[in-house]
Amino acid sequence: MNEKITPRKVEKLLAVKGMNDILPPESARWEALEERVRELMRRFAYENVRTPIVEPTALFVRGLGEVTDIVEKEMYSFDDRLNGEALTLRPENTAGVVRAAIEHTLLYNGPKRLYYMGPMFRHERPQRGRYRQFHQIGAEALGFSGGEIDAELILMAHALWQELGLTDVALQLNSLGQPDERQQHRAALIQHFEAHHDLLDEEAKRRLHLNPLRLLDSKNPAMQAVIEAAPRLLDFLGEASKRHLQSVTDVLDACGVAYSINPRLVRGMDYYNLTVFEFVTTKLGSQGTICAGGRYDYLFEQVGGKPTPAVGWAIGMERVLELLKEQGTADSGPAPDAYAIVPDAAFLSTVMVCLQALRAQGVSVQMHASSAEGMASMKSQFKRADASGAAYALVFGADEMAQGQVTVKALRDAGIAQLSHALSCAAEWAKSLQSNA
Ligand code: ATP
Numbered sequence: 199m200n201e202k203i204t205p206r207k208v209e210k211l212l213a214v215k216g217m218n219d220i221l222p223p224e225s226a227r228w229e230a231l232e233e234r235v236r237e238l239m240r241r242f243a244y245e246n247v248r249t250p251i252v253e254p255t256a257l258f259v260r261g262l263g264e265v266t267d268i269v270e271k272e273m274y275s276f277d278d279r280l281n282g283e284a285l286t287l288r289p290e291n292t293a294g295v296v297r298a299a300i301e302h303t304l305l306y307n308g309p310k311r312l313y314y315m316g317p318m319f320r321h322e323r324p325q326r327g328r329y330r331q332f333h334q335i336g337a338e339a340l341g342f343s344g345g346e347i348d349a350e351l352i353l354m355a356h357a358l359w360q361e362l363g364l365t366d367v368a369l370q371l372n373s374l375g376q377p378d379e380r381q382q383h384r385a386a387l388i389q390h391f392e393a394h395h396d397l398l399d400e401e402a403k404r405r406l407h408l409n410p411l412r413l414l415d416s417k418n419p420a421m422q423a424v425i426e427a428a429p430r431l432l433d434f435l436g437e438a439s440k441r442h443l444q445s446v447t448d449v450l451d452a453c454g455v456a457y458s459i460n461p462r463l464v465r466g467m468d469y470y471n472l473t474v475f476e477f478v479t480t481k482l483g484s485q486g487t488i489c490a491g492g493r494y495d496y497l498f499e500q501v502g503g504k505p506t507p508a509v510g511w512a513i514g515m516e517r518v519l520e521l522l523k524e525q526g527t528a529d530s531g532p533a534p535d536a537y538a539i540v541p542d543a544a545f546l547s548t549v550m551v552c553l554q555a556l557r558a559q560g561v562s563v564q565m566h567a568s569s570a571e572g573m574a575s576m577k578s579q580f581k582r583a584d585a586s587g588a589a590y591a592l593v594f595g596a597d598e599m600a601q602g603q604v605t606v607k608a609l610r611d612a613g614i615a616q617l618s619h620a621l622s623c624a625a626e627w628a629k630s631l632q633s634n635a
Pocket residue numbers: 290320322327328329330331332333334465466485487488489490491512513514515516517
């Protein structure tokens with residue numbers, strides 16, 4: 199039955215707060231960034247990996263650490279209604295990639311360089327550069343222990359900024375050392391913060407004995423002075439850890455990549471050791487970190503695998519695109535090469551045969567479509583053609599059709615003004631329509 203729906207009764211449905219639709223022309227900028235990333239990954243020989251968006255909750259609890267912002271308050275977790283499994287929308291993808299590598303013994307014949315792009319989910323307060331569904335580009339080098347791979351990853355992100363024309367991006371570097379060094383530092387940290395207990399906020403007090411390193415990551419402005427005065431992990435590093443950091447900076451120095459050592463830099467997840475780094479810009483307010491990463495040599499064991507050294511980073515795509523816009527270097531969306539103007543609906547099949555031949559040659563064509571009333575007037579079709587940004591209008595008028603021809607009209611200051619071509623040999627003149635051929 200075709201029941202009538204009364205519009206007033208139907209409530210308008212909106213997207214979930216903090217989760218955004220990415221629409222044209224904006225979506226073209228996303229595609230352009232994704233293209234660049236694929237090309238970059240190809241040059242650095244990183245292979246694509248695609249893991250599920252939903253993972254067992256335990257993967258993140260064990261992988262990221264229980265006393266972390268993500269696990270304590272940011273995860274979208276739910277029980278599967280059918281079998282009660284505890285599941286979580288991935289808040290990040292390093293744990294998922296490691297899970298997949300273990301599950302499929304991906305490293306059976308040697309280390310792997312992998313990358314991914316896709317949505318992540320965190321229940322945060324939405325604001326500029328911080329959303330509940332956001333997108334990351336991630337690169338993970340699994341099974342590598344040498345500092346040169348940490349450097350390779352940093353060089354790769356650096357190359358992306360250069361190719362995008364991003365300036366005002368600074369690299370900060372630190373070492374979190376090894377677990378035994380952290381243990382000593384932890385004791386000193388607890389002592390320091392206990393001595394200034396009255397300056398701590400409630401969260402810091404609660405975390406002090408659970409995971410004191412997290413206090414260094416606090417964004418509470420009132421605590422920055424006491425954090426600044428805290429003992430530095432760098433001062434607790436042994437020879438091997440220092441050498442590792444040196445091996446990273448040696449490569450960066452040789453390649454002319456500027457960095458600063460930030461002894462306060464800790465990352466939001468527990469899985470990091472040795473090298474940690476962030477690329478930060480001052481142009482995006484307090485959401486200025488566009489890429490963050492580091493080494494995670496203990497994560498494989500943490501989620502049930504064999505000890506495997508690894509290092510990786512993740513880039514926040516929204517923030518990179520925002521920064522591109524901020525700098526005015528954002529690409530404008532693509533326009534079709536040609537717009538097909540069809541005055542009479544009776545010609546549509548013939549026109550579409552011709553357009554298929556053009557597209558097979560790589561030409562992008564947008565065709566004026568019919569409405570319930572038939573085809574619009576030539577005048578309004580030309581208006582649409584102009585608005586599409588196309589370089590050429592293809593006019594399939596009655597005179598043209600009678601002669602088996604199409605007229606090509608330049609809409610902008612393209613080379614030719616007006617030319618006639620035979621419909622039957624579109625492949626031959628197709629190339630003349632392509633702006634970037
Ligand atoms: P922040 O300190 O800004 O919360 P984070 O340390 O939680 O960042 P990571 O987990 O290291 O971030 O994620 C890597 C990158 O992903 C960040 O540097 C940022 O660019 C981006 N990112 C993280 N959370 C969000 C979010 N909620 N919305 C948009 N981008 C995000």
